[in-house]
Amino acid sequence: MKETWDATPAVYDPWDDYGYDDEEDDEGEGAAGVDGAGSDEDYELGELIDDEITLGWWTGPDGADGEQISLYVRDYESCASTPSADLKPYDSQYEGYMGNYGNTLDRWYRRAAVVVWPRERAFAARGEAGSRWALEELQARINKGDRDGARAAAESLAPFWKGSGVQPEQLGSALRVAEGLQAPGTAAMLLEPFGIDALTPQHADDLAAVAKRYGFPWLGQVTEGWFGGARNRFEEHRYDWTERLPRLCAALSSARSAEVAQLLSTGAWAQVDGELRLWAETGPAEIRRARLERLSLPLLRVLEAADAKMRGRIMAALRSFPDTVL
Numbered sequence: 442m443k444e445t446w447d448a449t450p451a452v453y454d455p456w457d458d459y460g461y462d463d464e465e466d467d468e469g470e471g472a473a474g475v476d477g478a479g480s481d482e483d484y485e486l487g488e489l490i491d492d493e494i495t496l497g498w499w500t501g502p503d504g505a506d507g508e509q510i511s512l513y514v515r516d517y518e519s520c521a522s523t524p525s526a527d528l529k530p531y532d533s534q535y536e537g538y539m540g541n542y543g544n545t546l547d548r549w550y551r552r553a554a555v556v557v558w559p560r561e562r563a564f565a566a567r568g569e570a571g572s573r574w575a576l577e578e579l580q581a582r583i584n585k586g587d588r589d590g591a592r593a594a595a596e597s598l599a600p601f602w603k604g605s606g607v608q609p610e611q612l613g614s615a616l617r618v619a620e621g622l623q624a625p626g627t628a629a630m631l632l633e634p635f636g637i638d639a640l641t642p643q644h645a646d647d648l649a650a651v652a653k654r655y656g657f658p659w660l661g662q663v664t665e666g667w668f669g670g671a672r673n674r675f676e677e678h679r680y681d682w683t684e685r686l687p688r689l690c691a692a693l694s695s696a697r698s699a700e701v702a703q704l705l706s707t708g709a710w711a712q713v714d715g716e717l718r719l720w721a722e723t724g725p726a727e728i729r730r731a732r733l734e735r736l737s738l739p740l741l742r743v744l745e746a747a748d749a750k751m752r753g754r755i756m757a758a759l760r761s762f763p764d765t766v767l
Contacts, residue, residue: 442492442493442494442495442525442549442550442551442552443492443493443547443548443549443550444489444491444492444525444526444547444548444550445489445490445491445492445545445546445547445548446486446487446488446489446490446526446545446546446547446548447486447487447488447489447490447544447545448484448485448486448487448535448544448545448546449484449485449487449544450483450484450485450535451483451484451485484535484546486526486546489526490545492516492525493513494513494514494516494519495511495512495513495514496510496511496512496514496554496556496570497509497510497511498510499556499570508571508574510570510571511570511606512569512570519554521552525548525550525552526548528550528552530548530549530550531549531550531551532548532549533546533547533548533549534546534547535547562597564578564594564597565594565597565598568594568597568598568602568605569598569601569605572602572605572606572607572608572611573608573611573614575598576611576614576615576618576631577614578594579591579594579595579618579621579622580614580617580618580621582594583618583621583622588621588622588623591618591621591622592622592624592627595618595622595624595627595630595631596627598630598631599627599630602630602631602633602634603630603633603634604634605634607634607635609635609636609638609639610639612632612635612639612640612644613643613644613647615631615632615635616632616644616647616648616650616651617647617650618631619631619632619651620647620650620651620654623654625655625659628651628654628655629659629662629663632651632663632667633663633666635667636667636669636679637664637667637668637669637679637682637705637708637709638678638679638681638682639667640667640682640685640689640705641685641689642685642688642689642691642692644689645689645692645693645695645696645698646692646696648660648693648698648701649693649696649697649698649701652698652700652701653698657700657701657704660701660704661704664704664705664708665708668708668709668711668712674712674715674716675712675713675715675716675739677735679712680735680736680738680739683709683713683738683739683742683743684738684742686705686706686709686742686743686745686746687742687745687746689702689705689746690702690705690706690746690747691746693705699748702746702748703747703748703751705746706743706746706747706748706751707751709739709742709743709746710743710747710751710755713736713739713740713743714758716732716736717733717736717740717762720732720733720736721733721762721763721765743755
């Protein structure tokens, strides 16, 4: 829990704000007014400006199966019998007067809480706090044959799933759950938070399975979102992903999903092509040259991943660039 208070040093001279006490400050006097100096008791609290509550860990009623979570709690969702201001914070930070802001004291507390929710909201409540748990629970319901229950539970995640902090390493689980739900809209929602750089050769079989289940037009829409959409730049942190692209496409071809491999190589080429065209005409020559050189390896990997027909289209496009590009 964090609270931000309007606060002033216990020994406060308003003239300090205007620099009239510089000599005393230089000699170490008036140190309580320096940012972060002094203990929490050295400040007089005024009004509470802001507060926020985040759940960081919880356990079941039996005390077992504890897990780390990150769940923001709104003001109207919490109730405390003892105000935090009556407790001792484990950390605090004072911000002195800065002209148009300052004279504030941030306090951080660790508090225990009993978390309750309506029974019908149980899955969504736990799913919002932990995406890994949600995917595992959905898979368990599918494995038990409760596909309708899994679909209903998955649909309850829709309002917050995209911003729930799903990690790239959860893509494999999400692909398997998406295929098992046999519900195209809900499956697409579960896969939406991921980026293309989460995809590895190890996902080839699961990716081929969802493509077989829902079709290539459906997968095309999903992967377009993973690439970031038509207007999204091919950012440099994704260049490393193209190193895996040839192996990923080879694995997909082995899984009899050459169409999926072509879909990925086409998407990768579209982004590399966009960057080539951008840096062929943008900025000073030195910057253009450096940017184009960085694109050489991603371009090579896309060529390695592409099939013969796609490779021919890429080569034709490259021949249209001026000689200064290649």
